Amino acid sequence: MNEAAYNALVAERFDRAPTALGSAVVGRAGSPAQGAAVYFAADVEAGRLHNVGFRAFACPHIIAACSLTAAKLEGARPEQLVDPTLLESLKELEIPVEKTGKILILKDALSACYANFQARQATGALS
Amino acid sequence: MNEAAYNALVAERFDRAPTALGSAVVGRAGSPAQGAAVYFAADVEAGRLHNVGFRAFACPHIIAACSLTAAKLEGARPEQLVDPTLLESLKELEIPVEKTGKILILKDALSACYANFQARQATGALS
Amino acid sequence: MIKPVYLDYAATTPMDPRVRQRMLEVMGHQSGFGNPASVTHVFGRTAAAAIEQAAAEVAALVNANPDYVVWTSGATESDNLGVIGGARYRQAQGRHVVTAATEHKAVLGACAELQRHGYEVTYLQPTEMGLIEPAAVSAALRADTVLVSIMHANNETGVVQDIAAIGALCRAAGILFHVDAVQSAGKLPLDMQAQYVDLLTLNAHKACGPKGVGALVLNAATVKRVEPILFGGGQQRGMRPGTLPVHQIVGMGETARLLQLEMAEEVQRILTLRDNLWSGINDLPGILLNGHPEQRIASILTVSVAGVEGESLRFAVDDLAVTSGSACNSATGEPSYVLRALGRPDVLAEASLRFSLGRFTQPDDIQQAITSFRRAVTHLRALSPEEL
Amino acid sequence: MIKPVYLDYAATTPMDPRVRQRMLEVMGHQSGFGNPASVTHVFGRTAAAAIEQAAAEVAALVNANPDYVVWTSGATESDNLGVIGGARYRQAQGRHVVTAATEHKAVLGACAELQRHGYEVTYLQPTEMGLIEPAAVSAALRADTVLVSIMHANNETGVVQDIAAIGALCRAAGILFHVDAVQSAGKLPLDMQAQYVDLLTLNAHKACGPKGVGALVLNAATVKRVEPILFGGGQQRGMRPGTLPVHQIVGMGETARLLQLEMAEEVQRILTLRDNLWSGINDLPGILLNGHPEQRIASILTVSVAGVEGESLRFAVDDLAVTSGSACNSATGEPSYVLRALGRPDVLAEASLRFSLGRFTQPDDIQQAITSFRRAVTHLRALSPEEL
Numbered sequence A, B: 001m002n003e004a005a006y007n008a009l010v011a012e013r014f015d016r017a018p019t020a021l022g023s024a025v026v027g028r029a030g031s032p033a034q035g036a037a038v039y040f041a042a043d044v045e046a047g048r049l050h051n052v053g054f055r056a057f058a059c060p061h062i063i064a065a066c067s068l069t070a071a072k073l074e075g076a077r078p079e080q081l082v083d084p085t086l087l088e089s090l091k092e093l094e095i096p097v098e099k100t101g102k103i104l105i106l107k108d109a110l111s112a113c114y115a116n117f118q119a120r121q122a123t124g125a126l127s
Numbered sequence C, D: 001m002i003k004p005v006y007l008d009y010a011a012t013t014p015m016d017p018r019v020r021q022r023m024l025e026v027m028g029h030q031s032g033f034g035n036p037a038s039v040t041h042v043f044g045r046t047a048a049a050a051i052e053q054a055a056a057e058v059a060a061l062v063n064a065n066p067d068y069v070v071w072t073s074g075a076t077e078s079d080n081l082g083v084i085g086g087a088r089y090r091q092a093q094g095r096h097v098v099t100a101a102t103e104h105k106a107v108l109g110a111c112a113e114l115q116r117h118g119y120e121v122t123y124l125q126p127t128e129m130g131l132i133e134p135a136a137v138s139a140a141l142r143a144d145t146v147l148v149s150i151m152h153a154n155n156e157t158g159v160v161q162d163i164a165a166i167g168a169l170c171r172a173a174g175i176l177f178h179v180d181a182v183q184s185a186g187k188l189p190l191d192m193q194a195q196y197v198d199l200l201t202l203n204a205h206k207a208c209g210p211k212g213v214g215a216l217v218l219n220a221a222t223v224k225r226v227e228p229i230l231f232g233g234g235q236q237r238g239m240r241p242g243t244l245p246v247h248q249i250v251g252m253g254e255t256a257r258l259l260q261l262e263m264a265e266e267v268q269r270i271l272t273l274r275d276n277l278w279s280g281i282n283d284l285p286g287i288l289l290n291g292h293p294e295q296r297i298a299s300i301l302t303v304s305v306a307g308v309e310g311e312s313l314r315f316a317v318d319d320l321a322v323t324s325g326s327a328c329n330s331a332t333g334e335p336s337y338v339l340r341a342l343g344r345p346d347v348l349a350e351a352s353l354r355f356s357l358g359r360f361t362q363p364d365d366i367q368q369a370i371t372s373f374r375r376a377v378t379h380l381r382a383l384s385p386e387e388l
C-alpha cells in the first residue's frame, strides 16, 4: 500500500524531461482504463536504434521503467527490443509485484515497436 | 450520587465525639440491614431531659441529624421528643430526599424514646 | 529532508498550541488526573468538573444541552452510535434507515451492520454536483423509517447539504435525523434546534484538537437517549461506558471554544486562500472541480485532472501533503467511491487531489501548491502519449 | 484545601512525566500530527512509524507479535471487542461463552449483549477467597463453547487467577481464551505464549499512562482476527476503524516500555508499602481482608470493616482518596457485586475500602492512611449503638 516505496532511481528517472522521439519505428500498448498506456518510438540508422524515446500514462514505476529501457536501447540493434534480458535492469527499480501487469504493457509496447520495425523492413521502408 | 454533598454543618456535627448518654429513657429504631440504626437516651430531671445523647450506625447526614437533635433536646420537656417542629432545624443539614427513609428511623427512635418515657412515668419509675 | 506543505486538514490537523496547553494542565502527575467516576474524592470531582466545562463548550458550538453530550473515541464511534444506537432506540417504530452513497464509511459501515441485523437501508445517490436533494430524502421516507443520516459537509469534496431542509422533513415525520458534522464544525453555523438535528457527530482532530476523542450530541428536546454499542461500567448514563479520558475531553472542549470564537474571521481567511489556489490552477486545461461550485465549505478543494495518471500525479506533487480521495481510501489504494458516486469515471477519480486548508495554512503554502501542481501537470502531460 | 492522599491507582493513575513527555513530542503543531492512514505523505508515514514503535513496546510486554496489537479507546472497548468480536469470529463453532461473576462490567456487559443475540453464557462463581478454579472452568466447557473470558487480577480485590492453567485447558479444547489484564500489566509477568492467552485486554491509564487508549492483543499463533464491533474506514485491518490517536498510542507504548523496565523493583517496593499498611491496621478488631491472602497483586488491599456504616466510613477517611468498591460502582452507589460474589453480606460489602497503591505512593502516604483509617474506625465504633 505504501506508495512512498519509490526508490531514488525511480524518482530520478521519473523527474527527467521527456526525451526526443524518433519516428521510424513506433509501438503502443495499454490504455488509461487499463491503468497504463505506453508508447515507444525510435529512428533506425545503420541497423541501430537512435532517438529512442517513450511516452507514458502510467505510475512512477512504469514511467521510470520506460525511461531506463529507452536509455538502454539507444544504439542497440532492433532485435534487442524483444531481448529477454532487456528488462533485467528494471530490478533496480524495485517495482512491487502487484504491478507485474503494467510491466507487461511496457513489454507489449516494445514488442509492437519491434513488429513495426519488421513490417517496415519488409516493405523496404527502412534501409 | 455525589457523596461529597455534605455541607459544613454535617461535617462539624459528624466529627464530634460521642456525648454522654443518659439512661432514664431510651429509644431505638432501625438496623444495619435497613441502612441505619439509631439510639437515643436521656436522663429526666424536674420534667426536663438531660444528658441527651445518641448512638448511630448511619450515614454522615443521619449522624449529624442525631447530633443536632440531641443538642436541641437538652433541657427540653419530654413531649418535645415528638414535637413536629423538632426536626425543622435539620433543614440546615441539606439532607438529600433519597434519605427520607433514614430520617424516619431517627424519628422512630425519638418516638420510641418518648414511649419509653410514658411507660416509665406510668410505672412511676420517673419522678 | 524538507517537510512538504501540509494541505491535508480534512484528514487530520495539527494541534493548536492553545488546545495542547489546556490538555497539559490535566496531564500532570500532581493534579487533574482523577477518574471522573470517582465521586467519592476530590481528584474524581475535579475531573468531573473539567468534563462538565468541556461539555458546555461543545454544546455551545451547536446549540445543545451540555447534559446531552456523549463522549466517544472519535467520529467513527459517534457515527456508529448515532446510526446504530439511534435506530435501535427507535426499533419499535420500524427498521428502515435512509442515508446517502456519499456518506463517510463510518456511517455506511454502521448501516451495513444494521442490514446484517434485519434492517433495510436506502442509499440515496447524489446529483453530479454531489447534492442530496431534500426531495429525494422525502421520497425515500416510509412508514417504518426510523432514522435518516446525512452528513453536513462532505470530507472528500466539501459539498454542503441542506440539513435544515432535510431536518424539517424528518421532524415532521417523527424520524430521527443524524448528521455527521465533522467537516463543517467551526466552518459553517451549526444549530441543532434551528436545523432540526436530533443526533450530531463531532470530533476534535479535524479542527486542530486531539485525535481519539469525539462526541455524539443528542437534541435533548427530541431524543433522551440512544442504545449503547459498547457495554460496561454504566458511565455516561449507560450510553457509553469506559473511563472518561479527561485530557482528551478537555482538549475537545477547548477546540470547540476556539472554533466558535474565531469562526467568522477564520472562514473568510481560508476562503480567500482557497480562491487564490483555484484561480492559480484552473487556467490549465482539463482541471475539473469536484462537487458543487458554490454549495461547499471554504476549506476543501478537490480537483480531477484529465489526461494524467493518478499515482504519478500524487508523486509529482510530493512537496505537498495532500490526499487523493479521503485518507481512509488512501490506505486501501482504491479510487474514491464518493467521486465515483458523482459520476466521475475511475480514471478521473484516481487522478484527483484534495487540497484541504486550515488554521496554520499561509499564503506561501498556497503559492507553493500552485507552483507544484502546475509543474506536475505540465510534466505529466508532456510525458503522456495521450497528448501526441 | 489540602489534597487527600491518592490511594486509588486501581481506578486511574497520575500520568508519568516521561509518558507525558513522549506524548508531547507528537502533539506539536509543526510535526508528529499526521494521520497514519495518509500513507501518501511524510506526515502520515511519520505517524505510522510512531505507532509501529508503540506496538512493538506493547507487544514486548506480553510476548506478542506487534502486527497483532489492535488499538482501542480503552479496556472497556478491548473487553467488548475481545468477547463479542472473538465469539462472533468463532460463531460457526458454537454460541456458548464462559466467564466469571467477578469479571469487570465491560466483560459482563459484553456477555449480556451476546445473550441478547442468542448466545448462552455461563457465569462461574468464585470461591470465598475470590478464586475461579480451573476445574470449575473445565467443568463448564461444552462442545459449543467458543470463548472463555477470565481476568488476570481483579480490580476490586487484587485476587489473581491462574490464567496459565485456564489457558491450557482452553487451548486443549480449541476454545478462545480472553484475559483482561488491565490490573496485572506491569505487576505480574504476562506472556501470551506461555500462558496460552489468545486475546488480551490492556489499557494505559491504570499504569501511569493516558486515559482513553487501550489495546486488544491477538496471539498471532492462534487467532488472526476478531469481528469488528465498530464499522468505518477499514483501519487496523478492518478490526477497528477510526483515525489512530497517535499521541495516545505513543503514550501507551511508553507506558508499556516503562512497566517492563521497572517491574521487578517496583513490585517489591509496592509490596513493602502494602504490607506496612496491612500490619498498621489489622490489629483493630473486625478488619476483614477481602480476597485471597496470598494469590493477589501487590498494589491492591481491600478491607471490610465490621460494625461501621459504609458511607460514614468513606466520609471519615476523606483525607484519603480511596474507593469503596470499584470506581464504576462508586458512580452508582451500589455495594460491590464482586464483594457480594465473595459471599460478603451487603453491610460488609458497603463498609469496604479499597486502598490501591502505585508509582508515586510514598511511605508517608501509607502512614497517613493508617492514621486516618484507625481514627475513622475508632470514631465510628464509638458512635455506634452496636458497641453498646
Ligand SMILES: Cc1ncc(COP(=O)(O)O)c(C=O)c1O
Pocket (backbone or CB within 6 Å): C010, C073, C074, C075, C076, C077, C079, C104, C106, C151, C153, C154, C155, C180, C182, C183, C203, C205, C212, C214, C328, D241, D242, D243, D244
Ligand atoms: C465526515 C467524517 N466523518 C467521520 C470521520 C471519522 O473520524 P474519526 O477519525 O475521528 O473516527 C471522518 C474522518 O475520517 C470524516 O471526515
Ligand SMILES: Cc1ncc(COP(=O)(O)O)c(C=O)c1O
Pocket (backbone or CB within 6 Å): C241, C242, C243, C244, D010, D073, D074, D075, D076, D077, D079, D104, D106, D151, D153, D154, D155, D180, D182, D183, D203, D205, D212, D214, D328
Ligand atoms: C479490570 C478492568 N477492566 C476494564 C476496565 C475498564 O477500563 P477503561 O476505563 O479503560 O475502559 C477497568 C477499569 O475500569 C478494569 O479495572
